Amino acid sequence: MRLTTVARMDISAGQVHVFETTVAPAPGAHPDGHAASFDQARHAGAGSRPGSWLAVAFAVPPVGLGRIGDAWRKVIDRHGTLRTVLREDAATRTTPPGSPRLIRTHDIVVTGGQWRRVGDGSADPRGVLRELFDVACDPFGTPSYRLTVTTHEDGTRTAVIGLDHSHGDAWSLLVLARDMLAVLGVGEHEGVDLVDGGVPEMPASVPSFADHTRDLERRPTAPTEVRNRWARIMADGDGVMPRFPLSLGDVSSPRDEVVEVVDVLDTDGVAALERAAQDAGVRLLPLAVSVLVGVNHRMDAGALRAVFPVHSRRGPDGDRRRWADSVGWFITNSVLECDSADPLECDAAVSDAIGLGAYPLEPLLRPWGGMPQTPGMFALSWLDNRRLPVQLPAEAQPQHVSAWIRTDGVMAWFVLNNDGMRLRVRYPQTPEACQTVGTWSQLVTEGLREIAGVQDAEPVDMVS
Known part of the structure; x- marks a missing residue:
């Protein structure tokens, strides 16, 4: 996976669409949430700002946006981390400037989603993606991630998943892209095949990062x-x-x-x-x-x-x-x-x-x-x-x-x-x-x- 910047990523001209999810508090979720990790708290404690995100871009098969959106919903269902948001504890919102900010994670459910056209397709997708992710992929976004698909003139498509850094790392980018390709059944389509042409078996859910944070809290000093x-x-x-x-x-x-x-x-x-x-x-x-x-x-x-x-x-x-x-x-x-x-x-x-x-x-x-x-x-x-x-x-x-x-x-x-x-x-x-x-x-x-x-x-x- 090549490391690049939003200004220099390899993406051809085309029409960008973004999948906008709707969310709600998870039923039975603790009203006070749970402690964020040390790095999540540091990251979100710096406040909302552009450029706090990272993203993965990859080619997807030329299927309809509806199918891609359904695949993304399945990936969200698989990853508990994508069903959490960060919020500042109400008690610290009125503390003096420079005081530590108490950041908590809260569980959500995704209740729906729909595709939205971004621009008219004439602008460079790099600028469109940067502007979109700088606003949407915010530490306190609900949610703090977005899936986009750019459709190019030759009919090929590039997916770009952006998420605030508090919910992902470089390894996570590989996981998200792999899971999307697997759910889409890549291997049926020419040009984008999984290794050996197979779809890896994936359990319906995997442990979330919140579970990892709680596990760290229980470890010995x-x-x-x-x-x-x-x-x-x-x-x-x-x-x-x-x-x-x-x-x-x-x-x-x-x-x-x-x-x-x-x-x-x-x-x-x-x-x-x-x-x-x-x-x-x-x-x-x-x-x-x-x-x-x-x-x-x-x-x-x-x-x-x-x-x-x-x-x-x-x-x-x-x-x-x-x-x-x-x-x-x-x-x-x-x-x-x-x-x-x-x-x-x-x-x-x-x-x-x-x-x-x-x-x-x-x-x-x-x-x-x-x-x-x-x-x-x-x-x-x-x-x-x-x-x-x-x-x-x-x-x-x-x-x-x-x-x-x-x-x-x-x-x-x-x-x-x-x-x-x-x-x-x-x-x-x-x-x-x-x-x-x-x-x-x-x-x-x-x-x-x-x-x-x-x-x-x-x-x-x-x-x-």
């Missing part, structure tokens, strides 16, 4: 060594999360984003990099971390320190796949620290970061008032789609679509698919950040290619 490790991390960062180690200029307020997308390696290059990692006695991620540490040293930027998202979908013993087919924000944050380019030491640093992310974050960061919102924050994400248990056929042309936002930090995604490795970097549009982050991403790309033995590097594709 993190051991003393983990609490002490977080205390050292926060002390080393003067009480804030890791920041990009080079100048970003004035980021006292968010700036327009700049996005660089680099095709780092093709499949042969990734295979060569994997052989190099095996020779070093590690997997791909620690080897990539060794390159990042080396770039930091080369740029006199000190040790590598970055926020490191870790997925939390691992189920209990005997049911490891409990959350594999669910939709939700199954991500927690850890911190990756390393000052040695030795791959074995980088491997130990990665293991340490994953271990830190194995425990609920809210009680660990409570002494600092939760996870601090730090201007200049630096985060690294590693997603190897090849290893996920959820796969999409290449014929569906799946795309992970990010929103356009304003930002004051740096986020880098390393994404591996069956066609190679890409690096996507987002940072604020300041002269200093364009220089420092642009140089950093170029050196990282060159370092990975050098280990893989790749010459004649392609230029960086910068998107602003």
Whole structure:
């Protein structure tokens, strides 16, 4: 699944339709709802704003909109997460500005839905989708997701499912697209076939993210060594999360984003990099971390320190796949620290970061008032789609679509698919950040290619 932005996604001209659902409170639902997850509360606590969503685009068979809408209703019925909404607790709506906002999840039912034509088909679908999702896919939307279908001049159709980040992550996008294609019976239609031409068996429902949140609340408190490790991390960062180690200029307020997308390696290059990692006695991620540490040293930027998202979908013993087919924000944050380019030491640093992310974050960061919102924050994400248990056929042309936002930090995604490795970097549009982050991403790309033995590097594709 290719990672792209709403401004650069691959979608031809056509008429956009959106499926608008009607909802109501679920019968018997608790009037006060349930506690939102730590990340949901942080995300929604920032309030309604454009660009808080993510989306998946994929080709669907040329069937009627009625059938596509019915399929979407079945997917909603399957996923309890799509039958929840976030609301701010009434008691906190009158608290002074800057006070914590209490966010709760509430159960809903979908009572109906209908297709609505958006525009007259003359506008670029990218702009239409951005405008639509910026309003509809809001943290407090009821619901906070939308299914759209763009019908192109040649009769083909592209579905795009957008949802607020509080209800999904990159893995969830794969799940939604897979389930839609399966319910549509893809395999009967030319051009978009599931692997082996089959439709995977799907139970009528899967555990919801709200179940996962309650499961986390019941887990034992993190051991003393983990609490002490977080205390050292926060002390080393003067009480804030890791920041990009080079100048970003004035980021006292968010700036327009700049996005660089680099095709780092093709499949042969990734295979060569994997052989190099095996020779070093590690997997791909620690080897990539060794390159990042080396770039930091080369740029006199000190040790590598970055926020490191870790997925939390691992189920209990005997049911490891409990959350594999669910939709939700199954991500927690850890911190990756390393000052040695030795791959074995980088491997130990990665293991340490994953271990830190194995425990609920809210009680660990409570002494600092939760996870601090730090201007200049630096985060690294590693997603190897090849290893996920959820796969999409290449014929569906799946795309992970990010929103356009304003930002004051740096986020880098390393994404591996069956066609190679890409690096996507987002940072604020300041002269200093364009220089420092642009140089950093170029050196990282060159370092990975050098280990893989790749010459004649392609230029960086910068998107602003």
